[in-house]
Amino acid sequence: MVLGKIRFSIGEETFEVSPGDFWNVPGGVPHSAEILEDSVAFEVFCPRRDEYIG
Numbered sequence: 495m496v497l498g499k500i501r502f503s504i505g506e507e508t509f510e511v512s513p514g515d516f517w518n519v520p521g522g523v524p525h526s527a528e529i530l531e532d533s534v535a536f537e538v539f540c541p542r543r544d545e546y547i548g
Contacts, residue, residue, distance in 0.1 A: 495534070496534040497532070498529070498534060498535075499511070499531045499533065500528065500533050501528040501530055503527075504519050504523060510530070
């Protein structure tokens with residue numbers, strides 16, 4: 495994460511992320527995010543997800 499603050503839930507775990515933090519969401523695991531202040535985050539998918547290209 496580059497800027498801001500987000501409350502993230504991955505499976506049963508919930509935590510707040512701030513600039514410099516990172517996380518991993520395994521495939522098929524339910525997840526959600528609550529934006530706590532204006533934020534900028536980068537998402538990287540491996541393998542790539544063609545539905546997000548374009």
